[in-house]
Amino acid sequence: MNSSVNWRPTASIQTLKKRAEINAQIRQFFAQRDVLEVETPALAHAGVTDIHLHAFNTQFNSPLNPEPANLFLQTSPEFAMKRLLCAGSGCIFQLCKSFRNEEAGKQHNPEFTMLEWYRVGFNHLQLIDEVDALLQLVLKTEPLDRLSYQQAFLTYCDIDPLTCSLAELKRKAEYFGFANIAQVENSKDVLLQLLCSQVVEPKIGCLRPVALTQFPASQAALARLNKDDPRVAERFEIYFKGLELANGYHELADVKEQQTRFERDNQARIQNGLGKISLDPHFMAAMESGLPDCSGVALGVDRLIMLACELNNIEQVMSFSINNA
Template structure:
């Protein structure tokens, strides 16, 4: 790259290698006083690149831990730094996709008075408020105010979520399509995947859409042999061939616990055998913020998008709803969730009264979805651990 001098760091004198913001550079000349780890100025001419006198001498042995962390290669010979550059390109394409479709990008606060009250939620506190596990409530207030279709790329926080696929702080892409139903929203997920894969060199692309739509009841029947996913806990477990604990006295295994036991043990391991899939029509008790399907009020207008995970199994990528618009019904469901939390000794969180008031004032028909961007980038990169596509995982701080 000809032009003005640029900062560069000497990586080694033999072979003569330096590094700048674009990557590793082979040198034709190195100034005598520069040692590995020192920063100097890179000059590129028709005769090659040289590194001139040091402007910042290293005070520690090189390479140090931070350099090793970013440059350590995976089994495919790729570094963390290469993954971060790939991630940057993906983020740029995602914004480009929504901008071309007329969405408004918004930013909402990360510190909120209520994290939500869904039974599965475990929030991180910040003084007497909370670190937001989702921008949903604030984005819906914007919808009620007439913002139109909106999207957001933001940080989100959830307690006790760590491992190869989880980090307590993660990047979420959330968007709301005004006037759209979940059929259209699923098509938009497919359009986003296609848009990015057609414009970027994706090491581990998904097969081209469309992807199957599989109702949850059909998944229970196909993979677990369960004929009624709403059956009592002992029946669910017995039909799935899983052990039934004792006689299940009051306070024993709940229906929800039995449902997820069957889901994790029988369905998830086989869900993506044939590729990505949308798992649709979830049981109503598992979608407190979604509307019910009119022809079957036991089922909610909720779907999740799963894709085959690097190394085997499946990876949940996104969770979408046909959004509930009834403020009174939403309040009633939230109070039921709070009662469940109280009965099970879970932390009790305050209701978001401003969100509930916004629903009462009226929100347009809308469908919304939360997509884990870290996971999608991990999937496209072909990584088997989420830390591979993060600047810092939680245990690296």
């Protein structure tokens, strides 16, 4: 027997007990609001087109089929949950494993736990209120602050992200020490995301959670554009003590616009040397049938537990991290 193998859990038993208590709190929170708990597959026949998300894929070798089926571990349960919404499920939530073939470190593990929920009839501002209520319950936080993406950049970067030119953005990135990236990068969104993660995020949500709202339309993902100001999307992210906790949308329901965005993603994937991802036919058919007016949010449970336990490494709240799984 190899005595050097570290078989022990990366989280303490005390932390695992606290984790179980928080999971029970979350379920009770939604039970009191009559939100249905659901389960959806971790494996699906389609991946996601988002250029920033990288899915694990595998093959299903069925004795009934001569050719193996290519399957993807889901980066989130979003598409399957929206299919349930289209089928008339009403408000739903899910605590589940999600998988991303990306980095592993203090804040990331390729296999992680996500809390995702959808509220029929809610806009994104109402959903922010509900996220706030959950954080106050679990973390005993003060009510969260709200800050627009535009105001955050004006305050911490002294630049308007909605009106600045690429040249102005390059100069600003150089000013903050990212000249090596600014000199070769020609995407405004990449530079905005760089400044947001490296300059803005460390300065917000230090004492109480903050909801960053009104993201640029080019970063809408699957959110609706604001009717009064189409330069921005009805999207928000929640930050607290240096951690991005949640990402939410007033969900896009226009299937034609959805397809256009997916095709745009695939064009960007090709330009960046990534493979084109086929659109999920089940999801697109469900959206054709009609998604109810709703808002949804995905929250990182492991990071929530890190905050609740005052720990600074994600492996400290997991039974076994990727390093000894």
